[in-house]
Amino acid sequence: MRVGMLTAALPDERLEDLARWAQTAGLQALQVAAWPAGSTEPGAADHLDPARCDPGAAERVRSLFGRHGLALSGLAYNDNPLHPDPARREAVHRHLETCIDAAADLGGAPVSMFVGRNPSVDVAADLADAETVLTPLVERAGERGVDLMVENCPKQDWHPDAYPGNLAYSPQLWEWAFDLGLWLNFDPSHLPPLGIDPVAALRPYVHRVRHVEAKDVETFPDIRDRYGYLGPVEGAGDPGEPWWRYRAAGLGEIDWRRVIDVLHEGGYDGVISIEHEDPVWSDAPGQVRAGIELSHRVLRPLLVAEG
Template identity: 55%
Template sequence: MRLGLLTACLPGESLDDVAAWAGSHGYRALEVAAWPDLPGRDWEASHLDVESFGAADAARVRDLLAEHDLEISAVAYYENNLHEDEQVREATHEHLRRCIDAAHLLGVGLVGTFVGRDVSRTVAENLRLAEEALPPLVAYAAARGVRLVVENCPMEGWHPDGYPANLAYSPELWGWMGDLGLWLNYDPSHLVWLGIDPLAALEAHVDRVLHVQAKDVEVHPAARDRYGVFGQVLDRQPWVSGWWRYRVPGLGEVDWRRLVDALYQAGYDGVVSVEHEDPVWSGTRERVCQGLTVAERTLAPLIVG
């Protein structure tokens, strides 16, 4: 097992700078963000320009990572593959195919994404939509030696009422995902605030886990008693529940000692990738890197390379 980080937390940095920092601060892998570089989307990172990515680009990236004793665990593009606007949905699929192509050139076997949801349809209708839309993407990836790993984030901020907008949030759906050829990028933080035991969920589905994201969550039960599990309603803000927030590993509710041990017991030998979305350790590059250092100091003692 190796410790990595998702580069999306440093959107203003070059891949060269992120690799240099990570390699000198105890990290051994990068989950490389590859969102399209579009005007006005400065909250998402584009550390790989997959739209124009060729063999020479792949060679340069491989040399860069080797220089810092790093590997790429996955190419990351977490977007809504069932978006209600068909043009947006197709553009998302097209960019995902470019991410798959880049992963193939890099010799990386995983691309991370979401299932998503058309918020104008019922869950049942979305399941049927996914069964039509996603298998061709799975087949495209398989033909290039790549598998799609789906993070189990509810993406409640995509729904106008804060309900799950990524049909991978519940362990009930992970078998259905498997039937579509999708694999799991397991993140325990989301399960905690949903009231699901992350260890029990992992042990029941560890055979579907090809990648792990390490994010923690801080829960305030008194605030939950006020707002309920779906979060604040009056003066609601997207992505703000009012009773929980994400933290870097070690500063929340997840028992990382038991979770990493369960991964070892199951024979998992992949990457545990820190996904830094901690509002306390954010705002500046220095604060983000300090948060990543907290995460490394929490997880590195548990991971035997």
Template identity: 50%
Template sequence: MKLGFLTACLPESTLSDIARWAVDQGFEALEVAGWPATDVRNHIRVERFDEIEYERVRRIFADTGLALSSIAYYENNLHPTEGPQVNAHVRRCVEAAAALGCPTVGTFVGRDAGMTVHDNLKKAEDVFGPLVEHAKGHGVEIVIENCVMKSWHPDGYPGNLAYSPELWEWMFGIGLKLNYDPSHLVALGIDPVAAARPYVSEIAHVQAKDTEILGGRIDHTGFHGPIGGEKGWYRFRVPGRGQVDWTRVIDALQEGGYDGVVSVEHEDPVWSGDPARVRTGLGIAYHTLRPLIAG
């Protein structure tokens, strides 16, 4: 295994600066944010991935020795109006990944909130069939994070149809792989280790984020949280500051044969607000995970 992080948490920094800092801290990989240029999370500009951009990114990874584990673009591929633009950008991410020798592109399945789950799954098969074939033709795998994305549904129901092992099985059937993030399983009352064990062979990337349960709040709002779909009774933290048992998680992945990248996804509100605090949070995650995956 290699230890890395997702660059989206440092949008004000250049990829070159992030990479140099990552090496100094002992990280071995980066998952690079690849949103469009209109979004601050665009450390790789896939919409104009010409020879100059290719050489810029290639040089950063060649000079630092870091691995490029994935190009990240987590948006709603089933959105009723914006879906086609999202799909097209996923294709561009795949092409950039192939050119750079990057094995995966990460995104969400998403959901059309005006349709039933059953109809969404049928729509997703039509949408992702060509995307999977495009990725396969370029030697790249599309990985889906198991995030719930309550904010994408007007009533706070799951907005990304990849949140449970039941849906993972459906995803694998259409050629998608899993970007496994245990934090979201904690927030659903699912044991992350029990959920992962049968599917390690289908995990092509791992994101490391923790979940802190905020005591007593669920007794007021219930499992689904406050009206409007806010998280309410839990919050995401850097690894080591929540409920995830990282020793058991990493052990299950290693026992199952996973030898890829564990990429810290920093969404911790305590260690946010300015780049220095974000880097401190990444350091906490590093010192939590490094002893578990070293060597």
């Protein structure tokens, strides 16, 4: 296993500069944010434009990574393929297709996505719709030699009542996704706020994990005991008062020693990609880089190089 980072934490920096800094920081891989250019979605970044990733551009990216001793652990584009607006949904699907094609040209890196949700219909209808609209994407990825994987982020901000807006948030839904031919981009930080033990949830599914994202989570039980797991209701207190927040690895409650042990026992030998969203270490790019280095110092000693 190797430690890398998701580039979205530093959206205003060039991929070339991120690669140089990653090498200096001792990171071994980059998971590259590949949203459409100029996207204003929270957490979006466009360090690689898949629509312009022709063979020449792909060769330049491969050369860049080679010069800095980095692996490309994947492309990330997490938008809503089940968006209720047909035009927006179509745009998301077209961009996912370009991500798949670019990943193939870059050597077969996996592509991370969300299942999404249309909150105007019930979950059963959404899942049936997803089977119809995601299957062509899975088939396209298979034809290009690319693994399409879903991240288990619940995306409650995509639902008007703060219910999960991404139908890949639980082991039950992972199994549904696996039946479609999708893989898992596993992020343990999303599970404690749902009442799920990340180590117990991970153990049966390591063979379907294609990529791991590393961020921690800190919880505040006194706030949870007032609002419940779903958080505050609009009009009944401060709706912005969360009972948990993301942290750098080691500053929250994830037992990284056990997570990595379960991954190792299950045969995972891929990248642990730091996804930095810690509000305490995000006031400026320098703080973000320091937060990433904090996570790296926690994770790297847990990985034993095999001869």
